[in-house]
Amino acid sequence: MKDHIYKIVHLTGTSEKSTEEAVNNAIKRASRTLHHLRWFEVTEVRGDIENGGVKHWQVTLKVGFTLEE
Amino acid sequence: MKDHIYKIVHLTGTSEKSTEEAVNNAIKRASRTLHHLRWFEVTEVRGDIENGGVKHWQVTLKVGFTLEE
Amino acid sequence: MKDHIYKIVHLTGTSEKSTEEAVNNAIKRASRTLHHLRWFEVTEVRGDIENGGVKHWQVTLKVGFTLEE
Amino acid sequence: MKDHIYKIVHLTGTSEKSTEEAVNNAIKRASRTLHHLRWFEVTEVRGDIENGGVKHWQVTLKVGFTLEE
Amino acid sequence: MKDHIYKIVHLTGTSEKSTEEAVNNAIKRASRTLHHLRWFEVTEVRGDIENGGVKHWQVTLKVGFTLEE
Amino acid sequence: MKDHIYKIVHLTGTSEKSTEEAVNNAIKRASRTLHHLRWFEVTEVRGDIENGGVKHWQVTLKVGFTLEE
Amino acid sequence: MKDHIYKIVHLTGTSEKSTEEAVNNAIKRASRTLHHLRWFEVTEVRGDIENGGVKHWQVTLKVGFTLEE
Amino acid sequence: MKDHIYKIVHLTGTSEKSTEEAVNNAIKRASRTLHHLRWFEVTEVRGDIENGGVKHWQVTLKVGFTLEE
Amino acid sequence: MKDHIYKIVHLTGTSEKSTEEAVNNAIKRASRTLHHLRWFEVTEVRGDIENGGVKHWQVTLKVGFTLEE
Amino acid sequence: MKDHIYKIVHLTGTSEKSTEEAVNNAIKRASRTLHHLRWFEVTEVRGDIENGGVKHWQVTLKVGFTLEE
Amino acid sequence: MKDHIYKIVHLTGTSEKSTEEAVNNAIKRASRTLHHLRWFEVTEVRGDIENGGVKHWQVTLKVGFTLEE
Amino acid sequence: MKDHIYKIVHLTGTSEKSTEEAVNNAIKRASRTLHHLRWFEVTEVRGDIENGGVKHWQVTLKVGFTLEE
Secondary structure, eight states: OOOOEEEEEEEEEEESSOHHHHHHHHHHHHTTTOOOEEEEEEEEEEEEEETTEEEEEEEEEEEEEEOOO | OOOOEEEEEEEEEEESSOHHHHHHHHHHHHTTTOOOEEEEEEEEEEEEEETTEEEEEEEEEEEEEEOOO | OOOOEEEEEEEEEEESSOHHHHHHHHHHHHTTTOOOEEEEEEEEEEEEEETTEEEEEEEEEEEEEEOOO | OOOOEEEEEEEEEEESSOHHHHHHHHHHHHTTTOOOEEEEEEEEEEEEEETTEEEEEEEEEEEEEEOOO | OOOOEEEEEEEEEEESSOHHHHHHHHHHHHTTTOOOEEEEEEEEEEEEEETTEEEEEEEEEEEEEEOOO | OOOOEEEEEEEEEEESSOHHHHHHHHHHHHTTTOOOEEEEEEEEEEEEEETTEEEEEEEEEEEEEEOOO | OOOOEEEEEEEEEEESSOHHHHHHHHHHHHTTTOOOEEEEEEEEEEEEEETTEEEEEEEEEEEEEEOOO | OOOOEEEEEEEEEEESSOHHHHHHHHHHHHTTTOOOEEEEEEEEEEEEEETTEEEEEEEEEEEEEEOOO | OOOOEEEEEEEEEEESSOHHHHHHHHHHHHTTTOOOEEEEEEEEEEEEEETTEEEEEEEEEEEEEEOOO | OOOOEEEEEEEEEEESSOHHHHHHHHHHHHTTTOOOEEEEEEEEEEEEEETTEEEEEEEEEEEEEEOOO | OOOOEEEEEEEEEEESSOHHHHHHHHHHHHTTTOOOEEEEEEEEEEEEEETTEEEEEEEEEEEEEEOOO | OOOOEEEEEEEEEEESSOHHHHHHHHHHHHTTTOOOEEEEEEEEEEEEEETTEEEEEEEEEEEEEEOOO
């Protein structure tokens, strides 16, 4: 059995609703061009403010995927 | 056009329901005395525990706002 | 009045739904063997990916509890 | 019962005697203008040197207090 | 002689020219309302991009000043 | 001669008097159930505030001890 | 209106003159292959030394850009 | 299918030969009392020195294991 | 002479034998599609566990390479 | 007037009594061979344990001094 | 060919004009007593304030040089 | 019995073979001019790349030694 190699990309997903949706939006977009996505790790949670509330959640994440042989 | 100056304050919002509500509670309270709130960044997520579950979510955030000329 | 001593354990809770549920799952499990749970702090939010979306949220937390005299 | 909001300010207290006194000096000064001080966290311990010994202890701390409704 | 107490505020200065000017802009603005400014420390250097170059330098700094007795 | 293995536990000691006493309180309590305590490292100094002064020093430490063969 | 997704790349720009020019060199080069560059953040400032002075400034930065739908 | 809960313990393994052996020594010892060990992460590599060379490698690691239902 | 620009990618190499082999595996794989690889920096050492020992070493690294003019 | 240059050395002072005395011991020893000591910053507080209490406080500090022209 | 060994010293350079000049001042001073200076890394940018502007830039850096065989 | 004082120096050892040899090379070189070396801590593992593999391992470490009375 082989020793796998993974690559990690850094993405920021956004959502008006929740941090979870922001993460899912980023992963869904990444999966259109990258295959074999395996794991993610949240590295930053930010957002912009409008009318005294959160307008967009901006969640930055590292996403790891297997490089094909 | 001018070079803006921003000030950053540190707040902890709390909520019995979710981290998102804790953030919104902090921003809503800040907007009563501070104008031109622009962005936030979450720096800590903590909470206290009661009866084997989270009682309050305590989310600390930096909030940036434009200083008036 | 006494000076309390606290011990801190490190747990990872998981959930298919949200980071909040992952935290609550970890605390509920810990409370079966540890008494006097007092506070927690989130130290890491990760997860695994399946079919272009989050499969499990994996939230690591420190949980503090009072040591009995 | 309400969800409290806290504000955090950053202070440096100094003392010729000890780090503990430096912290207490900062808190005592803060309590003259801020009410409902609740907790602190030490973030830096520095000092200046004179004649081969510590002249002033300079302890930087975050101080949290409840914002009034 | 007294043990001084310092307060630290967090500011972001901006400039189209350089990081040094961004810092000076923040300090000049702060000195209009705060007296006895003593030192600063740069904590973040960011910026926004337009037409393949830096449009604004955004330098975040901590600024310390002496609290009056 | 053997290669030793150590385990590290995380404790918070408290004291109304000093950070040193808070550390000693935590170590004294730990030594009632753990043997072969060897070293510690302070990771956090916090406290709560009452009447414009520190009420309890809360010092978090890692404590290492030798696991028996 | 849509929730944007951003990707972040890590670059090191160099310059014999200044940190600002090193950043601009990196951004100018990136803009030849990447569109919609939005922001950057400096993460490291290093350099090599020759004849008792800085020969090259080496500034590492994160650069964020909007992923097209 | 269930949401698993993991616990993380902190160990220091030692070896006169290599960092890899130090890690394996710690895991082998842990597996005598803990079941379902799943992953580890190295957090510190230290050692003591004798006669101008490394005497013991001391590798600190976090080890995660599944808590039984 | 020109001011070079470098790009940095993040990879995780794995090996059943050692951290050094895991790093070399990642670099060998990267060199199949990226030219002018110049340096690397290890940012994380993890692994999974089977039968009371390390099964795979997982070493995450940043790899820098020169961007062609 | 000149632009001063400072050098920073790293020391660990020890004391059986307190962290403050450990710092002063390190500075007193440094001042026997280094002149113009100006400031220090504490970077680590550790210690060894004997008979259920702290035996030695070990405080690591950076000490800055002016380099002579 | 030999495996080189490098030593790293920590310096703070100052300048009334810019961070770049502060770095160059530190390196120029170091090169009077240390040979084979190779690289530097900026670890801190601070300064003191006078009359609403920066008086001295204080840039702390690590400087690496080859130890002679 | 005396309270010892330790000094800490920062070195980078290199090796074409392994991280362990790079550490030993640095310590062996240091022991030619420094006595009473006591412990080390690895702070960085880097390297340069040639022909799709690691050419030199570059391991940076802190080395502590006892200052003579």
